Amino acid sequence: xxxxxxxxxxxxxxxxxxxxxxxxxxxxxxxxxxxxxxxxxxxxxxxxxxxxxxxxxxxxxxxxxxxxxxxxxxxxxxxxxxxxxxxxxxxxxxxxxxxxxxxxxxxxxxxxxxxxxxxxxxxxxxxxxxxxxxxxxxxxxxxxxxxxxxxxxxxxxxxxxxxxxxxxxxxxxxxxxxxxxxxxxxxxxxxxxxxxxxxxxxxxxxxxxxxxxxxxxxxxxxxxxxxxxxxxxxxxxxxxxxxxxxxx
Ligand code: PTJ
Numbered sequence: 001x002x003x004x005x006x007x008x009x010x011x012x013x014x015x016x017x018x019x020x021x022x023x024x025x026x027x028x029x030x031x032x033x034x035x036x037x038x039x040x041x042x043x044x045x046x047x048x049x050x051x052x053x054x055x056x057x058x059x060x061x062x063x064x065x066x067x068x069x070x071x072x073x074x075x076x077x078x079x080x081x082x083x084x085x086x087x088x089x090x091x092x093x094x095x096x097x098x099x100x101x102x103x104x105x106x107x108x109x110x111x112x113x114x115x116x117x118x119x120x121x122x123x124x125x126x127x128x129x130x131x132x133x134x135x136x137x138x139x140x141x142x143x144x145x146x147x148x149x150x151x152x153x154x155x156x157x158x159x160x161x162x163x164x165x166x167x168x169x170x171x172x173x174x175x176x177x178x179x180x181x182x183x184x185x186x187x188x189x190x191x192x193x194x195x196x197x198x199x200x201x202x203x204x205x206x207x208x209x210x211x212x213x214x215x216x217x218x219x220x221x222x223x224x225x226x227x228x229x230x231x232x233x234x235x236x237x238x239x240x241x242x243x244x245x246x247x248x
Pocket of ligand 1: 028029031032033035036037038039040042076077078101102103104105161162163164180181182183186198199200201
């Protein structure tokens with residue numbers, strides 16, 4: 001049966017198609033397809049809509065990005081396949097650099113991802129020049145290799161769809177971490193300073209809008225955001241939604 005595009009289910013099918021296309025083009029790894037499936041499950045439980053708590057997290061994240069001295073958007077295969085244009089627009093709106101950083105690293109995939117970003121309008125993509133490589137201490141995966149002009153010296157790093165080990169390593173290394181994760185219970189979601197519990201395809205657009213809006217305001221340097229509390233509220237919202245679905 002054909003589902004009309006306006007239906008949330010149609011949106012999720014469209015997102016899936018983009019990811020599969022990204023896989024065929026060599027941007028996404030097989031493990032990325034599995035990670036997406038996990039995300040889809042949480043999105044389904046959320047009713048495929050942005051939660052109120054996620055809007056609050058987006059506001060806090062845009063503030064943190066705009067107040068940062070050296071913000072960086074860390075790009076992996078899934079993010080590049082799902083929202084290449086949004087990455088470039090968000091970088092412009094927030095003043096962040098763009099760096100390719102992969103869990104399952106390969107030069108070929110890095111180049112393919114950088115190519116997509118450049119075709120989407122990126123002027124500079126970090127993470128490709130081996131002469132600029134530095135290492136995040138106490139991390140085993142390929143994600144420890146970062147660019148000395150980017151993540152290595154960043155104060156705030158946006159790490160969508162991240163693995164828990166690197167989020168914790170980035171925190172130990174003194175970085176503020178913002179993440180998108182549909183699973184509010186994941187290690188990354190719990191370890192980050194700000195977790196946007198939303199599909200990255202919706203969340204990136206909201207973050208761009210929020211950065212553009214906040215840019216026009218005078219931002220106070222100090223602001224508080226209780227990520228743990230916001231995550232608990234997100235879990236409760238999902239639980240309530242589940243209850244409604246069960247009784248529908
Ligand atoms: O491209 P690479 O080599 O860097 O590899 C990327 C993956 C995604 C394979 C790697 O980072 C990975 O294995 O990630 P994890 O540990 O599986 O975590 C992915 C998290 O992202 C999970 O908690 C998912 O629920 C969540 N997720 C999946 N799809 C989305 C998502 N969150 C937001 N939006 C999505 N579309």
